[in-house]
Amino acid sequence: MIRAVLWDVDGTLAETERDGHLVAFNQAFEALGLPWRWSAREYGGLLAITGGRERLLYDLERRPNGPVDAESRAQLAARAHYLKNEAYADLVSRGGIPLRDGVVELFDECAMGRIPMAIVTTTSERNVDALLRVHLGAAWRSAFVTVIAAEQAPVKKPDPQAYRTALTAIGRLPSEVIAVEDSPAGVAAARAMSIPVIVTRSHYFADADVPGALAVGSSLGQRAGWVPALQGTDEGPVTLNDFSAWHALRSQRPEPTVSGWTLRGVR
Ligand code: XBP
Ligand code: MG
Numbered sequence: 001m002i003r004a005v006l007w008d009v010d011g012t013l014a015e016t017e018r019d020g021h022l023v024a025f026n027q028a029f030e031a032l033g034l035p036w037r038w039s040a041r042e043y044g045g046l047l048a049i050t051g052g053r054e055r056l057l058y059d060l061e062r063r064p065n066g067p068v069d070a071e072s073r074a075q076l077a078a079r080a081h082y083l084k085n086e087a088y089a090d091l092v093s094r095g096g097i098p099l100r101d102g103v104v105e106l107f108d109e110c111a112m113g114r115i116p117m118a119i120v121t122t123t124s125e126r127n128v129d130a131l132l133r134v135h136l137g138a139a140w141r142s143a144f145v146t147v148i149a150a151e152q153a154p155v156k157k158p159d160p161q162a163y164r165t166a167l168t169a170i171g172r173l174p175s176e177v178i179a180v181e182d183s184p185a186g187v188a189a190a191r192a193m194s195i196p197v198i199v200t201r202s203h204y205f206a207d208a209d210v211p212g213a214l215a216v217g218s219s220l221g222q223r224a225g226w227v228p229a230l231q232g233t234d235e236g237p238v239t240l241n242d243f244s245a246w247h248a249l250r251s252q253r254p255e256p257t258v259s260g261w262t263l264r265g266v267r
Pocket of ligand 1: 009021040121122124150183186
């Protein structure tokens, strides 16, 4: 039985990378008078580096027209990242990025079935707040038992810190929960904690390898095309029952060993 659903944010709840962070990064470059812009294609490659500031720093270190010393690069990355987040919050607060199909239906099902939900993301709390406030209202936090963002888990996915922190916060074992992710780094982070993961493909990770995922499909709003295939009708969105059916398959999968971690607070 599933006792909690752990939600990734960027790419999973909404197409925030392509339509939000990328746009906002380029606005920040412009505001700082920097001569470069990231193309959508370039940004797709840079997503291999998780964390917006870390991504920026990685790019600056390789850019011939970037600052030459490490201190200046770090300062520029911090400033540009701050401005990016201002622009991002502004963009999403105006409702510029919808939640992906099927997400709200699953939120509602979890609420009705009293299945706790958590947010487990590499982005900041402020960015999560900007996105969810506009779609779920000012009281959006009450829909989640915990919100684990960059402030609570500064070591970014694929490191399992965010998932480890979430399991501890909700007091559940990995086998009792299910994670929903879109990226290889997110899947790796959850799998490193032996958490079963469902992958809803996003724009930038449409063809990426996601080893160890329990189920993979193009959208939670669409029942057709999932692997493993869903039972019953092709009409309507993916449901909590479908999550449970996939979750039941997890015992057929080999689990990686989680070393050096114990779940505190579980009876
Ligand atoms: C994806 C990320 C984030 C965002 C940008 O997070 O890697 O870094 O690209 O956010 P998720 P910040 O775990 O939700 O998929 O600039 O706040 O880092
Ligand atoms: Mg993601």
